[in-house]
Amino acid sequence: MKALVWHGKSDIRCESVADPVMEDSRDAIIRVSACAICGSDLHIFDGVIPEMQHGDVLGHETMGEVVDVGKDAGNLKVGDRVVVPFTIACGECFFCKRGFYSGCERTNPDRAKAERMWGHSPAGLFGYSHLLGGYAGGQAEYLRVPYANIGPIKVPEQLTDEQALFLSDIFPTxxxxxxxxxxxxxxxxxxxxxxxxxxxxxxxxxxxxxxxxxxxxxxxxxxxxxxxxxxxxxxxxxxxxxxxxxxxxxxxxxxxxxxxxxxxxxxxxxxxxxxxxxxxxxxxxxxxxxxxxxxxxxxxxxxxxxxxxxxxxxxxxxxxxxxxxxxxxxxxAQTPVQHYLPMLMDRIVRGEIDPSFVITHRATLEEGPDLYKTFRDKRDGCIKVVMTP
CATH class of the missing domain: 3.40.50.720 (NAD(P)-binding Rossmann-like Domain)
Incomplete structure (x- = not known):
């Protein structure tokens, strides 16, 4: 598949990488229909975020269609259109049970690194370094979603991708x-x-x-x-x-x-x-x-x-x-997105807000590396980039 891949400061490329595969019965694989460049991605682009590795797939604002799903992935089924929170949560630990999903104790396999830096580890995040789990991100054609019984939320038919996409991060934040x-x-x-x-x-x-x-x-x-x-x-x-x-x-x-x-x-x-x-x-x-x-x-x-x-x-x-x-x-806080998703989805459905107002640039993955630069430099009136793989 094609994906946006990190190779160093100011060096992001659209490359072919291995397709994601199921690793757990709670996993789901989605075919990405829309993804975005977030302002916090620019910290990676600028070389500010530690523990990045060559070949890391970027992106944490993602939605798409379920194409494979594990038997323990809740009520998800193939064909569902979902938006994926950028925070990865197990739903069972001390923090998840209290609604603090971004503090999940189980989803950061690199927690020892985070503990050395911050004292305690937050949850794992998509596409955001090997300090926070090393998970492949969603600026790609496909994304593996772990703990899919807790993360993704189904998108009502009446909403477009652009209306729902920002429930992944910037609207809840x-x-x-x-x-x-x-x-x-x-x-x-x-x-x-x-x-x-x-x-x-x-x-x-x-x-x-x-x-x-x-x-x-x-x-x-x-x-x-x-x-x-x-x-x-x-x-x-x-x-x-x-x-x-x-x-x-x-x-x-x-x-x-x-x-x-x-x-x-x-x-x-x-x-x-x-x-x-x-x-x-x-x-x-x-x-x-x-x-x-x-x-x-x-x-x-x-x-x-x-x-x-x-x-x-x-x-x-x-x-x-x-x-x-x-x-x-x-x-x-890092946003416990799962806590906010149902309520904010309802606000969009009721017409109280349409988050797509913020989009200024629409592009393909191939155009992504140049648009990282455009977004970072605030050129061409760029406020928000949405890509459709």
Missing amino acids: GYMAAEFCNIQPGQTIAIWGCGPVGQMAIRSAFLLGAERVVAVDTVPERLALARDAGAETIDFKTEDVYDRIQALTAGRGADSCIDAVGTEPDTWSAAEAVVDRIKTATFLGTDRPHVLRQAILCCRNFGTVSIVGVYGGFLDQIPMGSAINRGLTFRM
């Missing part, structure tokens, strides 16, 4: 980011990053009752899409973000702040951001947390900072004194 804020009527939510997850967070914040959403970015197309949803926007290259949020909130600060950017923010003029770049370039640091610092300072007393942007290691110069003295709450 954006929704979770807003849900973490415990939004009350009349509140203002500030969101850093108007990429795909940020766009989902903007719309989810309004769905959950926010009166006002303030979106921070600098890419014109992203800011325009945020305004289409009703958000007020701040271009961080032309305005001081802290001063603008203070002005918009009568000096109180945003009720909650969402970091939907993570470890690789765009170029910032702030001195500490320059220092972050120097530290990571000289291996004196692992992440560039400028957005998180700003979100903390822009959040009101006893507000919430919600973090869904990806960080991998250790963060320097975080203003914990500000957070502690002002009573901030931090909420963060």
Whole structure:
């Protein structure tokens, strides 16, 4: 089959690889009908994510048709159209039983590596390094889905692939980011990053009752899409973000702040951001947390900072004194997608949101390597890429 394969920093190729095979009675094999490039895939493209190996198949936003299924794969059958969560969960361990599927204790065969880095291991993920299981990803013609009795969810006939695809990751992640804020009527939510997850967070914040959403970015197309949803926007290259949020909130600060950017923010003029770049370039640091610092300072007393942007290691110069003295709450996670799937599927079916609004580029797998570069460089108005193998 054809797949997008990692061969090093900025080196992704469309190649022929072995077809997946059934390995367990709970497995399913799907023929991929749609897959996407996620913003977190760009961290792999940029060489930020450790434990990648030459030949790794990428991708964790995937859906398709079941073509083979094990006898213990729940109620799935050949011919079912399904969307696949990016988090792999057993459904039986301590965390899965409590709905914390992304903390699954059983699905990361590389858990010892993760424990050395983070203390404890999260769940395995599709297409996201040998720190998180080494599972082949779904930017391919076929995908093996382990624990298929827990992961995939059937897609109603009335929904198109493009409406359902983002239930695999970015819609649940954006929704979770807003849900973490415990939004009350009349509140203002500030969101850093108007990429795909940020766009989902903007719309989810309004769905959950926010009166006002303030979106921070600098890419014109992203800011325009945020305004289409009703958000007020701040271009961080032309305005001081802290001063603008203070002005918009009568000096109180945003009720909650969402970091939907993570470890690789765009170029910032702030001195500490320059220092972050120097530290990571000289291996004196692992992440560039400028957005998180700003979100903390822009959040009101006893507000919430919600973090869904990806960080991998250790963060320097975080203003914990500000957070502690002002009573901030931090909420963060890799999304337990299985927890959100049924409810968010219902929202799409009811017409409350159509996640396909975020798609700007449609392509084949063969065009994928070039579109990684387009997406990373924010060229050609690229916000979200969907590929149809």
